[in-house]
Amino acid sequence: MTTFIASPAVAPTAAVPGPAAVIDTGRVAGLIHQLLVELGEDPAREGLTGTPDRVAAWWNAFLSPDGAATATCFTESQLGGQLVIVGGMSVWSLCEHHMLPMNLRVTVGYVPDGEVVGLSKFGRIAQHFAGRLQVQERFTRQVAECLGGVIGHEDVTVVVRGVHLCMSMRGVRMEEARTTTVHSGGRFGTDPVLSQQFLTLTTGLWGAP
Secondary structure, three states: OOEEEEOOOOOOOOOOOOOOOOOOHHHHHHHHHHHHHHOOOOOOOOOOOOHHHHHHHHHHHHHOOOOOOOOOEEEOOOOOOOEEEEEEEEEEEEEOOOOOEEEEEEEEEEOOOOEEEOHHHHHHHHHHHHOOEEOHHHHHHHHHHHHHHHHOOOOEEEEEEEEEHHHHOOOOOOOOOOEEEEEEOOHHHHOHHHHHHHHHHHHHHHOOO
8 A cells, every 4th residue: 555645735715616605794894893892992093993894804705715616636547545645734713602713734534546636625625614613523524525525435534633712712721722533434434454554644744733
């Protein structure tokens, strides 16, 4: 069995096809203005002038993917028995419980069968599912299931290591806390040798964010 490990360079705004949220930025800006008032701030003071509009523009950009990327696969009819690992992907999402950021480091492994997936596709899928209110466990499953659909079978495993500001800056305030989630399908769930090889090769890729 041969192994290929890659860390793709991905454009920050790339995304896979999906329904974009329709954001009324004027309404959002008005709500942020109201929030600042309720927090005892003066939205008209120096430093806050224009803040509601900037926050509304950010929400619109975060929840509305730019463009669409098609699934790019390349025929490699002689491939068989390879383990492909794509690591080094880091995306930002928002915890839906507290609406605070979480940084998710993603590592993917799959076994090609007659064709390979373009490397940037992995990062685009991760960014697509990160651009919404999320929980890490669901994000991990969504990335795995989407990749399974792209490659046409379930021999996919996804590991995500997250830093959650809802745990680091509020509540228990444990800055060093990390959350790891794993979703394994097909051979990765039934072949202990393949699963162990993936875990052994990717341990160094996860690193401490």
